[in-house]
Amino acid sequence: MPVTSYLVLAAILFCIGLYGVLTKRNAVIVLLSIELMLSAANINFVAFSKYGLYANVTGQVFSLFSIAVTAAEAAVGLAILIALYRRRGTVEMDQFHSLKG
Amino acid sequence: MIKFAWIIPLFPLVAFLLLMIGRRKLSEGAAASIGVAGVLASLSLSVAVFLERLQSPSNYVATFDWLRIDQVMVTMGIEVDALGTLMLLVVSLVSFLVFVYARGYMRGDQRFSTFYAYLSLFAFAMLSLVLSPNLLQIYLFWELVGVGSFLLIGFWTFKPEAKAAAKKAFVVTRIGDVAFFVAILLTFWKVGSLELSQVFAAVESGQLAPEIVTTIAILIFIGAVGKSGQFPLHTWLPDAMEGPTPVSALIHAATMVAAGVYLVARTYPLFLASPIAMDVVAYVGVFTAIFAATIALVQNDIKRVLAYSTVSQLGYMMFALGSAGYVAGIFHLTTHAFFKALLFLAAGAVIVSCQRQQDIRQMGGLWAKNRTVGSLFLIGALAIAGVPPLSGFFSKDAILLAAYQDGRYIVFLVGVLAAFLTAFYVFRLFFLIFGGSYRGKEPVVSVPKVMVWPMIILAVFAVATGFVNFPTDAFANWLVEGNGIVAQTASTPWWLPVGMTILSIIGIAMAWILYGKRSVAVSSFGEPGPLPYRLLARKYYVDEIYDRVFVRSLKGLGLILQAFDRFIIEGLVKGIAGIISWLGRIGSRLQNGQAQSYVLVSLIGLILLVVSFTAGRLLK
Numbered sequence: 001m002p003v004t005s006y007l008v009l010a011a012i013l014f015c016i017g018l019y020g021v022l023t024k025r026n027a028v029i030v031l032l033s034i035e036l037m038l039s040a041a042n043i044n045f046v047a048f049s050k051y052g053l054y055a056n057v058t059g060q061v062f063s064l065f066s067i068a069v070t071a072a073e074a075a076v077g078l079a080i081l082i083a084l085y086r087r088r089g090t091v092e093m094d095q096f097h098s099l100k101g
Numbered sequence: 102m103i104k105f106a107w108i109i110p111l112f113p114l115v116a117f118l119l120l121m122i123g124r125r126k127l128s129e130g131a132a133a134s135i136g137v138a139g140v141l142a143s144l145s146l147s148v149a150v151f152l153e154r155l156q157s158p159s160n161y162v163a164t165f166d167w168l169r170i171d172q173v174m175v176t177m178g179i180e181v182d183a184l185g186t187l188m189l190l191v192v193s194l195v196s197f198l199v200f201v202y203a204r205g206y207m208r209g210d211q212r213f214s215t216f217y218a219y220l221s222l223f224a225f226a227m228l229s230l231v232l233s234p235n236l237l238q239i240y241l242f243w244e245l246v247g248v249g250s251f252l253l254i255g256f257w258t259f260k261p262e263a264k265a266a267a268k269k270a271f272v273v274t275r276i277g278d279v280a281f282f283v284a285i286l287l288t289f290w291k292v293g294s295l296e297l298s299q300v301f302a303a304v305e306s307g308q309l310a311p312e313i314v315t316t317i318a319i320l321i322f323i324g325a326v327g328k329s330g331q332f333p334l335h336t337w338l339p340d341a342m343e344g345p346t347p348v349s350a351l352i353h354a355a356t357m358v359a360a361g362v363y364l365v366a367r368t369y370p371l372f373l374a375s376p377i378a379m380d381v382v383a384y385v386g387v388f389t390a391i392f393a394a395t396i397a398l399v400q401n402d403i404k405r406v407l408a409y410s411t412v413s414q415l416g417y418m419m420f421a422l423g424s425a426g427y428v429a430g431i432f433h434l435t436t437h438a439f440f441k442a443l444l445f446l447a448a449g450a451v452i453v454s455c456q457r458q459q460d461i462r463q464m465g466g467l468w469a470k471n472r473t474v475g476s477l478f479l480i481g482a483l484a485i486a487g488v489p490p491l492s493g494f495f496s497k498d499a500i501l502l503a504a505y506q507d508g509r510y511i512v513f514l515v516g517v518l519a520a521f522l523t524a525f526y527v528f529r530l531f532f533l534i535f536g537g538s539y540r541g542k543e544p545v546v547s548v549p550k551v552m553v554w555p556m557i558i559l560a561v562f563a564v565a566t567g568f569v570n571f572p573t574d575a576f577a578n579w580l581v582e583g584n585g586i587v588a589q590t591a592s593t594p595w596w597l598p599v600g601m602t603i604l605s606i607i608g609i610a611m612a613w614i615l616y617g618k619r620s621v622a623v624s625s626f627g628e629p630g631p632l633p634y635r636l637l638a639r640k641y642y643v644d645e646i647y648d649r650v651f652v653r654s655l656k657g658l659g660l661i662l663q664a665f666d667r668f669i670i671e672g673l674v675k676g677i678a679g680i681i682s683w684l685g686r687i688g689s690r691l692q693n694g695q696a697q698s699y700v701l702v703s704l705i706g707l708i709l710l711v712v713s714f715t716a717g718r719l720l721k
Binding site (some may be wrong): 021022023030076093094096097098 | 619693694695696700701704
């Protein structure tokens with residue numbers, strides 16, 4: 001089944017992204033890892049729109065939407081990072097702990 | 102006039118309230134005037150009641166209902182009988198004189214008004230006590246005089262010894278009070294009434310089993326033992342001398358400590374119905390008399406000698422009562438109140454003139470410097486030593502005669518020996534204070550006039566009171582008229598008064614030889630000395646024994662209970678709190694502000710959710 005190989009690829013990509021989000025200290029890398037996870041989701045969309053049980057074009061359209069949203073998210077995320085860097089002088093994730101109760 | 106007897110205790114009560122309200126504002130003169138006015142009013146009314154009671158020998162009882170317990174009504178009120186009238190007179194007279202005296206003795210004290218307030222409270226309680234018609238009311242005022250005594254012993258709160266003595270007095274007398282309370286409960290249970298008249302009626306009609314009467318009588322006697330400082334509960338009384346001297350004279354010589362004797366006399370029909378109880382009273386009394394007299398031989402604190410002397414004389418009264426010498430006991434109570442109050446007040450004057458020095462080794466030669474106080478002290482000493490024709494001679498003879506006629510020869514002989522010792526130690530005191538040369542360092546100062554004339558009045562009474570029962574038995578007949586107690590009227594054997602007089606003169610002469618003629622050097626005291634001397638100087642080690650046996654064992658029990666509380670109870674409480682806060686710490690460690698760990702936690706949660714859903718579906 002060709003869909004299986006797409007899904008495995010997406011799962012591997014998602015796991016790499018998740019690993020990056022959880023372990024990397026640099027916020028830019030974390031942002032990139034999030035992009036990776038979103039790409040994995042997009043691959044799933046496309047794969048199911050081609051080989052799914054009810055294959056139709058909606059999945060591809062949705063993945064286009066998703067890419068647009070991701071681009072916006074990356075822009076906003078990077079902007080926040082720059083603001084953070086200006087304010088705190090670092091992009092290390094573990095320095096941002098003002099949420100601590 | 103006798104109808105207004107209930108007002109007598111209220112004057113000091115009003116004085117107490119006024120003094121408490123104005124204790125910060127009143128000057129010394131104003132405070133003393135209020136206090137003295139209160140007792141003076143009581144005294145004049147008491148005299149009036151006494152005179153009326155002399156003319157019409159019938160008891161006056163007035164009560165009102167106070168509490169209803171099931172079917173039984175507990176009343177409050179007054180009962181004026183011969184004994185009560187006599188006590189009213191003695192208490193109010195001695196109170197009045199001591200109140201006047203305290204004006205001089207307490208001069209310059211910071212809490213002068215408070216002192217008078219406490220004294221007034223005590224006078225109120227004591228006067229109410231002697232008017233009480235039922236056991237519950239007696240108990241009420243019995244405790245209230247205890248409170249007055251506690252407050253006044255510990256009056257000088259800056260002295261740690263005074264505070265300890267106050268606590269000791271309170272705790273030790275409480276032991277007796279518990280027994281008294283049990284006696285009251287037992288009476289109520291068996292008789293169904295607390296009225297003394299009904300209790301006596303029940304005893305006379307044989308309604309009570311003899312062993313119950315004995316138990317009640319002995320329990321009441323234990324209460325009296327506590328209050329009157331009889332062995333083995335005597336230890337608080339010498340320590341109570343830490344209080345101001347007027348307090349010692351009023352409370353711990355003349356009135357409150359005599360309340361135990363009064364109680365036994367008041368409930369006398371109970372004792373008469375029980376030979377065992379009479380034996381107990383007689384033997385405890387005579388043992389206390391000789392025991393305290395021997396201790397008094399070697400004490401060096403002027404007030405402690407007098408305190409042990411008081412214990413010993415109270416023992417006399419007790420064994421008189423135990424030997425069916427009702428009149429003799431009360432007679433001695435009356436004369437003792439006067440001459441012992443006189444001795445205490447004179448001792449207070451000596452203490453003032455030696456600038457608050459109480460150690461007789463630091464005194465001496467005061468006869469030349471203060472002849473008035475010296476001769477007053479001498480009168481008191483002669484009276485207590487039993488030299489005719491002073492009051493102590495008559496009352497002591499009456500007591501010994503009672504013991505002799507009751508067939509208690511051992512008690513009689515020990516009593517004679519104690520009388521001899523009394524003459525000896527009191528004149529040892531006299532010669533050490535007034536004879537020889539002055540050994541103190543501070544210069545001798547004069548005694549205020551206001552302190553002297555109360556002593557003169559007391560001296561008159563100490564000399565003259567004996568004649569109320571001599572040459573006729575007027576006092577005895579008056580006291581027992583109408584209350585069913587038989588006065589002993591058998592004639593005195595000729596050798597008793599003669600022998601007693603010779604014995605007391607020998608005692609005085611021995612004291613003169615040992616302490617008067619030879620001006621004793623200070624260094625001859627205070628050395629460890631031979632064993633009997635040490636035994637006496639340490640008061641037979643009774644305090645030490647009590648400390649080892651009761652105080653320490655109770656403290657040990659307290660420590661165990663404290664450990665139980667601290668480690669087991671508190672351990673439980675702290676353990677539970679610890680578990681909760683440990684959980685809280687783990688929870689708060691999760692919230693560390695790191696977004697990544699939050700993500701990790703939600704991932705773990707998600708995985709758990711997925712796994713459990715999958716497992717659930719597979720297992721279905």
